[in-house]
Amino acid sequence: MSKHNARARRPLARALLRAGSLAVLLACTVPAAQAQSGGVMPAALECGGPVEGLVWRRWDEGGFVFVQQQLIAERLVKQGDTYALYHLEVFFHNLLAMAQRCQRSARQAQLAGLVASTYAQLAPAPGDQPGRAWICRGGPECSHSIRLRNTEVLLNSTQFLAFASSLANGMSREVRTGAPNDFVEQTARIAREHLERWNTPAAQDALRKRIAARPEDVKNTSSELFLTDKELWQIAIYADLAGMLAARPRLAQAVGLNDGSIATMKAHLDLLLRLVAARTTVQALPDPEGKTGKGIRVADLDAGFWRLYDTNRYASYTGRDKPVVCKRDPARPELVTAQTQIPAERFAPVANIGWDISHARRLVHFFDAIERNRAAMVQVYGIDPASLPSQDTMAAFASQFSLRVWNQDRARPLFANYFSGANGWYRVNYDNGTGSCAEGYPPYGLSESFPTGGYATWPAMHALGVRLYDITQSSRKEDRDFVAAHYPGFARQPGDSGRMLAEMMFWPTLVRRGGAR
Incomplete structure (x- = not known):
């Protein structure tokens, strides 16, 4: 995902240069946000503080244009590339969450204007x-893959619609126009259409099959039995739709919902929640500091189901030598081929492996959607409150990240590639559908997923996010070298669009309102 995201970042630099702001942005200094004793929130990271201000400045001077002109006008409209919707969520969901925490109504309205423009497609x-x-008709993935061309790419639709639904839910308590172009009503109607289409008898049968499955039922590289991010996003859409319906009781009728359709939604949602519960593994670890005398609960997702998957073939290999090398043909420079240096057959599968930490970033906004809409989901769908992930379970996932993913080094924080704590190579010789060659990610190669993925919004991880912020802002050579080696998106390179976008993904996760998430 990172290489594909890097390609999507390049137009941002051009947008910032056109705005004449690149030199200004790189020259801006932000007050150091050192974690203080007692967990006191630095003033620089409060809503209304300089960090939030700089985020919005970058958005105004380049980010908005990047979304409007590159992601939407160029890729979605002109090329018919629905992966633009996928990238809009990846790059700017943390920004939206900050706007909601800091109650920036005008900013949310600005984002709503961009999102609404995609509805015409x-x-x-x-x-x-x-x-x-949204039908994918062009772009790298859909142009190269007959399987994807002229289809709805479910990942793109679910991921973007979760972003749009969160935005509309937040605005449902502020804007009550009832006009035909009311963003909340538009989004609720589109969410209903999509959820009803995805809730087929075949989809429900597949969910039941996966609920009953065990890791040992996976016999090959097929992903048929996996819990994927698409299921998490659908639950998030259900959650925020419930929030909208609870805030506006008349909205249900306006978007074509009645008691029967709500009951059908409940049946689908129940299955999705049962699948998440079935794939959540919770265990108790000894308190590493021995202070409480009690175990610390940690949680993982889909543990063991991904052990045979192609992207994880080298998950037990932690060496530095590349298993696969991409080499360009001297006679045909456009042709790059993968040459295997270390065969995957030399390594046994990691028995308990599940999601990698880049994809597991979905948990951040998934849990946020659940937490914001618990009461509304019970009220609207009539589900059992116990079927929702509990706050204790959410905390257990954060503890897993803190105890097993983080390398326990505050001076030089790094993060294992897999949520289980496994730290072998990931996505070696991965084919993303474009025919490109990928050497893969070495141990700790996905560390950048921590700052850009939103994990720092979890209370247990916020102080570590502040520490990484300090490192990425440091002018010390040893810090710059560390960042260049492990967090290349934050490397100090003039004109580096990747850095500017990475910071717009990271900095919002550090901003809190009144010291609370």
């Missing part, structure tokens, strides 16, 4: 499927 769903959908 909805077309009748392919085949005999009901409703409208």
Whole structure:
């Protein structure tokens, strides 16, 4: 995912240069945000503080144009590339969450204008499927893959619609126009259409099969039995739709919902929640400091189900030598081929492996959607409150990250590639559908997922986020070398669009309102 994101970042530098702001942005200094004793929140990281201010300055001077012109106008509209929707969520969900925490109504309205402009690209769903959908017709992935071309790419739709639904839910308590172009009503209707289309008998049967499955049922490289991010995003959409319906009781009728359709939604949501519960593994670890005399609960997702998957073939290999090397053909420079140096057959699968930490960033906004809408989900769908992930379970995932993913080094924090704590190579010779060559990620190669993925919004991880902020802002050579080696998106390189975008993803996760998340 990181290489593909890097390609998407390049137009941002051009947008910032056109705005004449690059030199200004790089020259800006931000007050150091050192963690203080007693967990006191530094003033620089408060809502309304200089860090939030600089985030919005970068957004105004380049980020907005990047979304409007590159992601939407160029990629989505002109190319028909729905992966632009995927990237919009990846790059700017943390920004949206900060706008909501800091109650920036005007900023949310600005984001709503961008999101609403994508609704014009909805077309009748392919085949005999009901409703409208974003159809992928171009771009690197859909141009190279017959399987994806002229279809709805479910990942893109679920991920973007979760972003849009969160935004609309937040605005549902502020804007009550009832006009035909009301963003909240538009989004609720689109969410209903998509959720109803995805809730087919075949989809429910597949969910039941996965609920009953065990890791040993996975016999090959197939992903058929996996819990994926698409299920988490669908639950998040259900959650924020419930928030909208609870805030606006008349909205249900306006978007075509009645008691029967709500009951159908509940049946689907129940299955999705049962799958998440079935794939959540919780265990108790000894208190590493021995202070409490009690165990610390940690949690993992889909443990053991991914052990045979292609992307994880080298998960037990922690060496420095590259297993695969991408080499360019001297006679045909456009042709790059992968040459295996270390065969995967030399390494046994990691038995308990589940998600990598880049994909597991979905947990941040998934849990946030659940927590914001617990009461609304019970009220609207009539689900059992106990079917929702508990606050204790959410804390257990944060403890897993803190105890097993982080390397326990505050001076030089790094993060294992897998949420289980495994730290072998990831995505060696991975084919993302574009025909490109990928050597893979070495141990700690996904560390940048911590700052950009939103993990610092988890209370247990915030102080570590502040520490990493200090390192990435440092002018010391040893710090710059460390950042260049392990957090290249934050390397100090003039004109580096990757750095500017990475900081717009990271800095919002550090901003709190009144010292609270």
